[in-house]
Amino acid sequence: MQERYDFQDLERKWQQAWERDNIYGVTVDPNKEKYYCLEMFPYPSGQLHMGHVRNYSIGDVVARFKTMQGLQVLHPMGWDAFGLPAENAAIKHGVPPAQWTTENIANMRSQLQAMGLSYDWDREVASCYPDYYKWTQWLFLQLYKANLAYKKKANVNWCSSCATVLANEQVVDGACERCDTVVEKKALEQWFFRITDYAQRLLDDLDKLPGWPDKVKTMQENWIGRSEGAEMDFALPEKKGDFEKIRVYTTRQDTIYGVTYLVLAPEHPLVEELLQNNNREEEIRAFIRKVLNLSDIDRTSTDIEKEGIFTGHYCLNPLTGEKVAIWIGNYVLVDYGTGAVMGVPAHDQRDFEFATKYNLPIQVVIQPEGIPDLVAEDMDHAYDEDGILVNSGPFNGMKNREALAAIATELEKDGKGTRKVNFRLRDWLISRQRYWGAPIPIVHCATCGEVPVPDEQLPVMLPKDVEFKPSGESPLRSREDFMNCQCPSCGEPAQRETDTMDTFVCSSWYFLRYCSPKNDDEAFARDDVDYWMNVDQYIGGVEHAILHLLYARFFTKVLSDLNLVGVDEPFENLLTQGMVLMDGAKMSKSKGNVVSPEEIIQRYGADTARLFILFAAPPERDLEWSDRGVEGAHRFLQRVWRLIQAYQEPLRDLSTLMLPHLDASTLNREDKELARQIHYAVKKVTEDVGNRFNFNTAVSAIMELVNAMYLYKEKVPQEKQNLPLFKDGLARLVLILAPFAPHVCEELWKSLGGSGYVHQQPWPTYDEKALVKDEVEIVVQLNGKVKERLSLANGLDVETLKSQVLANERVVALLGGKNVVKVIAVPNRLVNIVVK
Structure with missing residues (x-):
């Protein structure tokens, strides 16, 4: 054993040994219990940041711990490699996206390996490689055949200067990030997945996930947004084109008698009919253009000022027959509900503010019990609590909640409405008018129409040598060798679909590909996924708590229904780690507060970086970066090194590494206390890592054990020390520290006389009797x-x-x-x- 803790030398040494002996490679073993540990795969930006280090260190501790507990652990890594940044790099630097991505993957792989992470690199996948996106296309076709993939017109962000559709992230302050042209909304044919068909199951099955954080399940529940209410028809006095009525969805049909206006989304198809021969057409169109420059998030924000414009037209209240003014507003979305909402200003604060702003009537229909009656003219805010119905015809005197069902029945009886369950969730728009993505495997034929590409013709290859033109248009549109093809159905000339898939599609099934990464004949083998799935522990940032997790759950349910997998939820347990902060702010290049993992590894070693980031805070909380904390972690590892170094000679002749039995009756007072500290640390780390993921308190227990062993060393003369017990303590110390600091523990394990790799040893046990104090x-x-x-x-x-x-x-x-x-x-x- 070297006298000095030379972390650079020993980390390089053990990484080479692990790779040489492929100690992290695993196969299906029906005789062993499996454990699938997975961190969310990264976008290959080229550089790891401290958020990556934290995410992957957490997963690595879990994977190593479970391996030492005797489980067959699958711990893979890959790359979410399609997406916009590669295209932007190509435009800016003239580097082909494929080259840029491949170089970044190589760089990040070496950075991950430098951290000593226990990945089975034989299972590495990258979503931009044909052997992966072939199966992304195949899965698209399975959804297409099941009538879960379809094309329809949808409003998209359109840059007239670049003549292209922009993703939301390409729109900055309402303008194109490339040319600063004001972005407009434009209706284009787009591809969708029918995720709404699974809305209720996605909601109900959250109950199957006790291992998920409650906050994440709540976020998904709110995103799915189930509500029970009624759809009702507000008739138009005169037919407008194909429209004889406006359908409205509401959860508050009890307030139907208080409707004083109705608001349409600017995109509502009736709007164009209402603008015909309208003397305010230009004014209304100007308002619509202004609204359409806002994002959906801005339009539904509680902070945005609610604005509207009167169309000059009216509809009729379905129960009273009274005229109701039709407005267009900035806070109504066409794809939520029916794209039309009724205004009840007396009992909804948003409606109250809108009505007050535009001097619209306010009609009280719910009176609170036990206090003076509300008078519309005296109200300074909406009354949105329960009460007794008034001014509500035959329903006067009923409690408003009881009237919900009664009014729904009345609407249904007269054919003016129906009970309705609605979801906030919209179908998943997967089309991207970009180049760097998985091509959608559809051919457009003048004779046959829309034709899916046959399985044997997959993958539809993405050309690598493309030219990005100043127009911003996808390079695929100008590649005749890509565009032009034969119709798979009739053999006549046809054209390929040029839209590519949203990268969320790639990440919605990658965990299945890890089960059979080299399979050329299937996306995944059923026997493999039946053994490995579902993922026992999934780890990643809370920023993916909604879309990625929702889409992965949807894909898994579809594949289960198609009998391709045997589970209908992909992730059994979920850990969402907090961010890494500096001076209270998220690390960011723009803020100049970034700490490079490479710099930390070069200066202190990977074990120090891992130990600090696991010790500094519980994993689910944000972590404040501390240079002093990093130095403290490094000093601790040096302290462990010196302790074992000091006992190299005294322990040399002891062949037994760990005591098979502990007979407390033979120990003196100091030995009993040392044995208690040893076994307490093993117990604490076992429980904190295995049951609670309290890595910080586990590391703290290890530090306390080291302090206790130093105290024993200093207090008890060496000739009186119980060296077999001390060596037992050192061996258990190395084993419980190994998942956190794998490189140094490999070296220390060898120095103590241990055989094999430290992470191939069984996890140490503890004796409850040793924990009892005299x-x-x-x-x-x-x-x-x-x-x-x-x-x-x-x-x-x-x-x-x-x-x-x-x-x-x-x-x-x-x-x-x-x-x-x-x-x-x-x-x-x-x-x-x-x-x-």
Whole structure:
């Protein structure tokens, strides 16, 4: 064993050994219990950041711990490699996206390997390689054949200067990020997946996920947004084109008699009909253009000022027959509900503010019980609590909640409405008018129409040598060798679909490909996924709590319905780690507060980086970066190194690494305390890592053990030290520290005489008997105030405890002859003496 802790040398040494012996490669083993540990695969940006280090260090500890517990652990890594940044790099630097991505993958792979992560690199996948996106295309076709993939017109972000559709992330302050042209909304044919067909199951099956954080399940529940209400028809006095009525969805049909206006989304198809021969057409169109420049998020934000414009037209209330003004508003979305909402300003704050702003009528229809009646003219805010219906025709006097069903029945009886369950969730728009993505495997034929590409013709290859033109148009449109093809159905000339798939499609099934990464005949083998799935522990940022997780759940349910997999939920347990902060802010290049993992590894070693980031905070909380904390982690590893270095010679002749049995009766007081500290640390780390993922407290327990072993070393003369026990403690120390600091522990394991790799050893056990103290600390109180602490025998009964405390000379001195009124004793904890 070297005298100095040379982390650079030993980390390189053990990484080469692990790779040479492929110790992290795993196969299906029906005789062993499996464990699938997975961190969300990264976009290959080229550089790891501290958020990556935290995510992957957490997963690595779990994977190594489960391996040492005897499970067959699958721990893979790959790359979410399609997407916009590669195209932007191509435009900016003239580097082909494929080259840029491949170089970044190579760089990030070497960075991950430098961290000593226990990945099975034989299972590496990249979504941009044909052997992967062939199966992404195949899965698209399975959804297409199941009528779950379809094409329809949808509003998209359109840049007239670049003549292209922009993703939301390409729109900055309402303008194109490339040319600063104001972005417009434009209706184009787009591909969708029918995720709404699974809305109820996606909601219900959240109950199957007790291993997910409640906050994530709540976020998904809110995104799916199930509501129960009614759809009702507001008739138009005069037919407008094909429209005779406006259908409205509401959860508050109890307020139908309080409707004083109705608001349409600017994109509502009726709007164009209402603008015909309208003397305010230009003014209304200007308002619509303004609204359409806002994102959906901005339009639905609670902070945005609600704005609208009157169309000059009216519809009729389905129950009263009264005229209701039709407005267009900035807060209504065409693809939520029906694209039309009814305004009830007396009982909805948003509607109240809108009505007050535009001087619209306010009609009270719910009166609170037990207080003076509401008067519309005197209201300064909406009354949105429950109460008794008024001004509501035959429903007057009913409690409003009871009237919900009664009014829905009335609407259905007259054919003016129906009960309806609605979801906020919209179908998943997967089309991207970009180049760097998986081509959608559809051919457009003048004779046959829309034709899916046959399985045997997959993959539809993405050309690598493309030219990005200043127009911003996808290069695929100008590649005749890509565009032009034969119709698979009739053999006549046809054209390929030039849209590519949203990268969320790639990440919605990658965990299945890891099960059969080299399979050329299937996306995944059923036997493999039946063994490995579902993922036992999934780890990633909370920013993916909605879309990625929702889409992965949807894909898994579809594949289960198609009998391609045997599970209908992909991730059994989920851990969403917090961010890494510096000075209270997320690390960001723009803020100049980024710490490079490479710099930390170069200066202190990967083990130090891992240990600090796991010790500094519980994994689900944000972590504040601390240079002092990093230095402290490094000093601790040096301290462990020096401790084992100091015992190289004394322990040399001891062949037994760990004691098979611990006989406490043969140990003196100091040895018993050392044994207790050893076995307590093993117990604490086992429980904290295995049950709670409290890595910070696990590391703290290891540090306490090291302190206890140094104390024993200093207090007990070497000739009196129990060296077999001490060596047992060192071996268990190395084993429980190994998942956190794998490189140094490999070296220390060898120096202690251990055989094989440290992570191929069984996880150490602990002896409950060793945890029992001979003596415990008893707190002595006088009239409830702590006055003394005594060390007494463990397990004394109440009466014996009282008598020994009262007989103690220090306690006698405290009492000073005072009259003892009462003595209260709690075994092994305290004695409270009540005196006068």
